[in-house]
Amino acid sequence: MANIAFIGLGNMGGPMAINLVKAGHQVCVFDLSEQAVAHVVEQGATTQSQASDCVKDAEFIITMLPAGKHVEAVLLSENGLINHIAKGALVIDSSTIDSATSINVGTVLLEQGINFIDAPVSGGVGGATAGTLSFMVGGNEADFSRAKPVLDVMGKNVFHAGDHGAGQVAKACNNMLLSVLMLATSEALQLGISNGLDPSVLSDIMSKSSGSNWTLDVYNPCPGVMENVPSSNDYQGGFMVDLMAKDLGLAMDTALKSHSSTPMGALARSLYAMHAANGNGAKDFSSAFNLFNQAK
Numbered sequence: 001m002a003n004i005a006f007i008g009l010g011n012m013g014g015p016m017a018i019n020l021v022k023a024g025h026q027v028c029v030f031d032l033s034e035q036a037v038a039h040v041v042e043q044g045a046t047t048q049s050q051a052s053d054c055v056k057d058a059e060f061i062i063t064m065l066p067a068g069k070h071v072e073a074v075l076l077s078e079n080g081l082i083n084h085i086a087k088g089a090l091v092i093d094s095s096t097i098d099s100a101t102s103i104n105v106g107t108v109l110l111e112q113g114i115n116f117i118d119a120p121v122s123g124g125v126g127g128a129t130a131g132t133l134s135f136m137v138g139g140n141e142a143d144f145s146r147a148k149p150v151l152d153v154m155g156k157n158v159f160h161a162g163d164h165g166a167g168q169v170a171k172a173c174n175n176m177l178l179s180v181l182m183l184a185t186s187e188a189l190q191l192g193i194s195n196g197l198d199p200s201v202l203s204d205i206m207s208k209s210s211g212s213n214w215t216l217d218v219y220n221p222c223p224g225v226m227e228n229v230p231s232s233n234d235y236q237g238g239f240m241v242d243l244m245a246k247d248l249g250l251a252m253d254t255a256l257k258s259h260s261s262t263p264m265g266a267l268a269r270s271l272y273a274m275h276a277a278n279g280n281g282a283k284d285f286s287s288a289f290n291l292f293n294q295a296k
Contacts, residue, residue: 001025002150005058007051007074007081008095009036012121013064015128016094016154018043023153028054052084060150061085062092067246068101076108087113092147094135096120098250099165099172100257102138106164115143118164119151120171124239132156136174138167172251179244179268182215183288189222190292200225221289230284238284245272245281 001024006017009031020027021044029040030051037047048054051074055061061081065071071093075081085091091109093102093116102118109116117139127133133155137144144160151158161170188211192202199222207217220226230238248269255262271291280287 002059003057004028004060004062004150005030005051005054006040006045006062006064007031007054008064009033009040010064010066011125012094012128014040015125016062016064016133017045019128019131019154020150021045025150025153028058030054051081055081055089056084056086058085058089060090060092060147062150063095065093065095067095068097071095071097071105072101075105082109082112082114085109085114088115090115090117090143090146092117092119092150094119094121096171096175096247096250097168098253099138099168102168103165106139115139115146116164117143117147118167119147120167121155122171122174123155125237128154135159136161136167136170138162138164138169168250169254172247172254175244175247176251176262176265176268178215179248179272179285180264181213182219182221182286183268183271183291185213185215186221186286186289187292189289193222215286219286221286229286231286231289235280235283235287238286240281241272241276241283241285241287242281244285245269245276248272 003026004020006027006029009017009029014036017027017029017040027045029037029045029047031037041047063071065074091114106116117137119135119137121133121135123133131154134157135151135155137160148158161167189199189202193199203216203220203225219229221231223231230236251265252269275288275291
């Protein structure tokens with residue numbers, strides 16, 4: 001079993017760390033939230049008062065942080081963990097950040113003899129809890145192979161997307177597509193409702209026809225159509241609108257740098273930004289369903 005340091009125990013990081021503990025790994029956790037740390041420690045993890053003490057003997061260091069600036073600060077700043085991580089250790093950054101930052105972090109760490117992969121995830125809190133996440137990994141083949149047994153504990157699909165930064169690009173593409181699918185599904189359902197169709201019947205028709213997609217079949221945005229999804233719980237839980245807006249911003253930055261045409265992604269970003277500005281930022285992203293109701 002591996003010696004693992006896990007930095008960042010938010011909605012995703014906490015369950016991921018717990019799954020590593022349950023698999024028998026030695027896991028030392030750190031987060032600024034004492035409550036978040038206590039919850040994972042109750043499951044069998046250890047902790048230290050400083051993140052530097054967690055990482056010094058770790059073979060793997062997993063970071064799950066809000067944004068690129070946090071990843072750079074935690075790892076590369078004057079008092080960053082780069083000064084305490086052992087040479088030859090492998091840093092696995094599962095934060096969703098821009099690819100340029102991932103490439104820079106990987107380059108700086110490698111100069112100090114520390115290995116690095118970017119490994120953002122898809123699957124939400126439910127996937128993190130169940131250990132069924134999808135990992136999109138950027139890094140060399142050797143580091144990917146080394147990390148895979150650890151990632152397999154937390155996910156059921158582990159993909160090697162390419163070199164450093166490729167995992168972040170893959171995540172940006174995936175979430176851009178997800179946002180567009182959710183908006184299109186919501187629009188279609190609201191069109192049917194406006195013309196007298198039962199949304200449950202319409203959902204069944206489309207799910208068995210060429211309109212079938214994940215947001216319709218698994219995560220239906222119309223309240224009452226499906227149990228155990230945010231739309232049937234006043235859009236509480238799940239993946240927040242604010243986070244989708246953030247990810248769409250990353251996708252648009254990626255498109256700008258590569259001169260890629262993303263008109264659907266740009267429109268999705270505008271709609272989610274508007275939805276967040278109207279006070280819905282903390283709701284699940286499927287609440288965008290209500291954008292089309294308001295348009296009547």
